[in-house]
Amino acid sequence: MANKLTFDAIVVGGGPAGTSAAITMAKAGLQTILIERGRFAGAKNFFGGVLYTHALNEVLPDWQSRGPALERPVTDTGYWLLSPDSVLRFTQKSERYKKVPAESYTALRANFDPWFAQQAVDLGVLVITKTTVTGFLRDEKGRVIGVTTDRPDGDVYAPIVIIGEGVNNLLTQQLGLAKSDLPPRYVALSVKEYLGLPEKEVEARFGLSGPDEGVAIDIFGDVTLGLPGTGFIYTDKAGISIGCGLLLEQLVINNLKPYEILARFKNHPIIKPYLEGAERLEYGAHLIPETGYDRMPALYTDGVMIAGDAAGMVDALHREGTNLAMIAGKMAGETAIEAHKQKNFSAEFLKGYRRRLQDSFVLKDLKQYRRMTDFLDSTPHFMETYVNFANDAAYRYFTAHGMAKRDMEKEIIRLLTRRRSFLGVAVDMIKLLRGMRG
Amino acid sequence: MSEKKRTTLNPALAATLPPTNVDDLLVSVKYYVDEEYAHIRIKDDRVCAECAHHPCLDFCPAGVFTQDRTGKILVGYQACLECGSCRIGCPYQNVDWNLPRGGYGVAYKFG
Ligand SMILES: Cc1cc2nc3c(=O)[nH]c(=O)nc-3n(C[C@H](O)[C@H](O)[C@H](O)COP(=O)(O)OP(=O)(O)OC[C@H]3O[C@@H](n4cnc5c(N)ncnc54)[C@H](O)[C@@H]3O)c2cc1C
Ligand code: SF4
Ligand code: SF4
Numbered sequence: 001m002a003n004k005l006t007f008d009a010i011v012v013g014g015g016p017a018g019t020s021a022a023i024t025m026a027k028a029g030l031q032t033i034l035i036e037r038g039r040f041a042g043a044k045n046f047f048g049g050v051l052y053t054h055a056l057n058e059v060l061p062d063w064q065s066r067g068p069a070l071e072r073p074v075t076d077t078g079y080w081l082l083s084p085d086s087v088l089r090f091t092q093k094s095e096r097y098k099k100v101p102a103e104s105y106t107a108l109r110a111n112f113d114p115w116f117a118q119q120a121v122d123l124g125v126l127v128i129t130k131t132t133v134t135g136f137l138r139d140e141k142g143r144v145i146g147v148t149t150d151r152p153d154g155d156v157y158a159p160i161v162i163i164g165e166g167v168n169n170l171l172t173q174q175l176g177l178a179k180s181d182l183p184p185r186y187v188a189l190s191v192k193e194y195l196g197l198p199e200k201e202v203e204a205r206f207g208l209s210g211p212d213e214g215v216a217i218d219i220f221g222d223v224t225l226g227l228p229g230t231g232f233i234y235t236d237k238a239g240i241s242i243g244c245g246l247l248l249e250q251l252v253i254n255n256l257k258p259y260e261i262l263a264r265f266k267n268h269p270i271i272k273p274y275l276e277g278a279e280r281l282e283y284g285a286h287l288i289p290e291t292g293y294d295r296m297p298a299l300y301t302d303g304v305m306i307a308g309d310a311a312g313m314v315d316a317l318h319r320e321g322t323n324l325a326m327i328a329g330k331m332a333g334e335t336a337i338e339a340h341k342q343k344n345f346s347a348e349f350l351k352g353y354r355r356r357l358q359d360s361f362v363l364k365d366l367k368q369y370r371r372m373t374d375f376l377d378s379t380p381h382f383m384e385t386y387v388n389f390a391n392d393a394a395y396r397y398f399t400a401h402g403m404a405k406r407d408m409e410k411e412i413i414r415l416l417t418r419r420r421s422f423l424g425v426a427v428d429m430i431k432l433l434r435g436m437r438g
Numbered sequence: 439m440s441e442k443k444r445t446t447l448n449p450a451l452a453a454t455l456p457p458t459n460v461d462d463l464l465v466s467v468k469y470y471v472d473e474e475y476a477h478i479r480i481k482d483d484r485v486c487a488e489c490a491h492h493p494c495l496d497f498c499p500a501g502v503f504t505q506d507r508t509g510k511i512l513v514g515y516q517a518c519l520e521c522g523s524c525r526i527g528c529p530y531q532n533v534d535w536n537l538p539r540g541g542y543g544v545a546y547k548f549g
Contacts, residue, residue, distance in 0.1 A: 037537060039470065043545040044520060110549030130541030150539050168522040170537070182526050189523050191499050193463070194548045225451050251497040252527050254447045258499045259463055260455040267456060282548045283463035285499035285521040 007033045007126075009336050010147055010158040012133045012171060014041025017308025017325035017332075018164030019116045020059045024333025026123040030340060033156060034117070034125050035149060037132040042113025045166075046286040048192070048232050048241060048319060050074060050216050051107045055323035059330050064101055066119055069111040071236040072214025073102030076206070082221040082231070083391035087270045091217065098212065106214055106234045106241070108194065135174060136161070136304075143345075144175070144303035159345045160336045161304045164329055167287045169297070169310040177306060178297035184248040186295060186373050188229060188288040188316070191258045192243030193266075195278035199238045205274050206235055218319060219244075221391075223265045226384025227254070228376035231265050232319075233274070240278060242266065245288060247377065258285065290316045293370040299357070300350040305332040315365050317372050317436075324362050331356040368437070375435035379428055385419050386428075444491075460501035464517055471516045472542035478502065478515045478524065478535055485532040486511040497527050519544050 011022045014036035022034045038044040051070065056063045075098055078091030097103065121127050137146035137155060146157035165171050167187070172178045199211065206215050214235045223231030229246035244262050251258060266275055291312040299306050307313070308325030315324065335353040339345050357363045376382065393412045400408035416425065480486060487509065494503040500517045503524070520543055525535035537543075 037540050039541050039545050042549060044543070046546055046549045108548040110546040113549070132537050132540040168520075168525070168537075184527050187526065189497065189499065189521060189527075193466075225447060225454075227447065248497065248523055248527050251523075252493040252529065253444055254452070255491055255493055255496045256447075256452075257455070257458065257460075257496045259460055260458045263456045263458045264454060280463070280466050282466045282546065284467065284544075284546060284549070285519045285523075287522050 004157050005155065006146075006157040007031045008158060008160070008340060009033075010035065010156055010161045011125075011164065012147065012161065013164035013166060013308075013310075014038070014113060014117045014127065014129070015045050015164055015166055015308060015325065016055075016113075016116070016322045017310070017313075017329040018162065019113070019120050020055075020326040020329030021162040021164060021307060021333040021336075022120045022125045022127075022329075023059055023123055024330045025336055026120060026125045028333075028337045030337065032125045033158070034120060034127045035131050035133050035147070035156070036117070036127065036129045038129060040114050040129055041117035041127065042110045045109040045113050046192070046284045047109055047322070048190075048216075048234055048243065049107065049109070049322070050104045050234065050319065051112065052104050052320065052323040053101045054103070055326035059326050060119060063119075067115070069115040070105040070107050071234075072106050072208075073097070073212060074104045074106060074216045075102070075213040076208070076215040078217060080217055080219045081387045081390050082219050082223050082268065082270065083388045084222050085269065086391040086395065088387075088390050088394050091215075093207075104216070106216060106236055108236060108241075133165075133171060135171075142302075144301070159303060160339055162329070162332045162336065163304060163306045163310055164308045164325065165310045167289045167309040169306075172297050172306050172310050175301060175304060177299070177301060177304075182287075182289060182291060183295075184252055185377055186289070186291040187248050188245040188290055189248045189251060189258055189285065190243055190245030190288055191262050191283070191285045192241055193262065193280050194236070194282040194284075195240045195242065195275060196281045197239055197278040201277075202235050202238065202240065208235070211237065219265075221383050221387030222268065224261065224383065225256075225264075226381070226387070228383065233271075239281065240275065242271075242275065247290070247373075248287070249377075259283070288316060288321070289314050290373045292373055293363070293366040296366070299354050300347055302347045302350075303345045305335060305350055305353050307332045313362060313366065315369055317369050318365075320365075324366075327360060327362050328357060331360070331362075369435065371435045375431050379431060381420075382428060382432075389416050389419055460499075464500060467519070468545050468547055469516065470542050470545055472539055475539055475542075476513065476515045477538045477543070478513055478518060478533060480511055480513060481532045481534050483510060485530050489530060489532070494524050494528055494533070498524055
């Protein structure tokens with residue numbers, strides 16, 4: 001090729017991590033190209049899910065005036081503990097959630113991601129779609145100075161490359177930053193259906209007063225047959241997102257079909273009435289990295305930084321991923337801006353990226369919950385035992401009419417010890433606390 | 439991953455799973471199929487023949503892996519949702535997994 005295609009920075013991937021990095025750099029005047037393999041940014045992206053506005057505020061402070069593609073604010077949220085015939089609900093609905101902007105919104109990624117990428121375009125980023133990055137260009141010392149793509153004459157040069165390629169981090173592995181592929185024990189496979197339902201019907205079924213209210217519920221127990229994993233129900237504008245995810249290893253060793261688990265969940269007597277008559281508009285599947293702090297890839301090398309799912313930045317306990325990805329993308333972008341000022345793109349200089357993350361909630365939270373996946377893996381009975389116990393205990397509690405209350409309490413204790421020894425319960429609780437406290 | 443760790447699931451619970459035809463789900467998915475390039479292939483058929491439980495037949499959320507009458511594993515890559523599970527879930531790393539060429543493969547309408 002006669003003219004080398006050269007930019008100040010290359011971003012790989014048009015998800016929350018990549019687009020946030022691109023926006024940050026473009027605002028500082030860097031000539032930035034973002035390369036996305038999908039037909040549009042978002043075509044390959046798929047989540048529950050809920051987006052958090054604190055992250056949008058940081059990346060794009062005027063996002064509200066840019067007509068963001070969001071579904072409903074989350075004004076009613078929490079957990080359902082599902083046993084085979086009952087549900088125990090721990091949810092909060094509050095007027096406090098009803099502020100503008102809300103803390104979080106449900107969203108559909110094939111709508112949100114293209115909107116987000118369009119904001120990058122408006123700020124001067126060159127977004128190239130339908131192009132897969134295949135590898136790296138290096139200088140004589142082996143430092144990364146660009147990427148190769150699957151387009152003819154598709155080499156692109158820049159002194160800095162930010163990778164936001166998502167959970168299937170082939171490029172991160174190619175660089176040797178991730179030492180191995182994701183272990184199936186530390187990754188969840190999620191399937192979801194997006195069901196269409198008229199707005200009014202969504203509101204009536206979930207007790208919402210209008211389009212400025214919405215629910216986000218995580219569901220434990222029978223939804224995953226008691227195996228380590230969760231289910232979820234989120235209300236969209238005119239639809240419901242319903243799905244479930246299990247640690248991949250559990251699907252492998254039990255020979256389970258994820259869509260059968262979802263079908264069973266949808267058929268649950270508690271769940272079914274919410275979905276009556278809703279029309280399946282889309283089905284999909286995606287992995288969630290639950291590798292945790294201790295198994296994160298290295299985050300930088302000469303000329304490269306890694307952000308988002310590619311680096312395992314997910315706090316599965318709080319279903320946070322997009323916000324970690326956005327903040328990490330922004331911090332990688334800021335580090336790239338500094339690197340340009342100092343004309344220093346060495347790994348030594350890019351260490352600053354990790355330092356920024358360490359000072360933020362991104363690495364602090366990941367560090368705190370570093371044992372969570374191990375906890376679930378080593379306590380596979382946890383969901384079934386305690387969720388079913390809690391439902392039995394609640395039933396006893398609410399129906400113990402005409403029984404001495406002390407006897408009722410004894411019976412409730414027996415309900416638990418029938419399932420698990422006192423010592424077993426104590427060990428589970430200690431493990432859980434360690435998982436939570438870090 | 440080895441196969442030593444096997445099922446922990448109560449068979450009575452497993453029996454409550456409703457048989458589901460994945461094609462009924464996949465009709466809702468939009469694809470741009472690359473007829474010239476299969477991005478997923480089996481590396482070595484002999485390894486599949488030795489594989490005791492063929493977990494790929496079950497865990498793949500798109501039912502991409504099927505078995506023909508001779509027991510050979512077939513790969514219908516056209517239905518792939520690009521989740522990446524088979525790359526890491528095959529106990530013998532016997533799946534050659536690549537990204538489709540730019541623009542091809544699944545294109546979510548809602549996501
Ligand atoms: C079922 C489910 C529910 C979830 N729920 C929530 C939730 O409620 N809240 C939340 O905050 N998070 C949630 N998450 C997690 C969240 O979706 C991810 O953490 C987030 O999308 C990560 O963003 P990312 O930019 O790192 O990666 P992605 O969003 O995966 O983006 C990666 C991008 O890179 C592109 N790409 C990859 N490789 C290449 C290449 N070689 N060349 C060019 N382009 C490439 C891809 O096409 C894609 O556009 C959920 C995830 C799942 C699966
Ligand atoms: S692809 Fe892997 S899991 Fe599937 S049959 Fe072959 S060896 Fe077994
Ligand atoms: S990537 Fe996912 S959908 Fe595609 S074949 Fe593998 S397991 Fe199936």
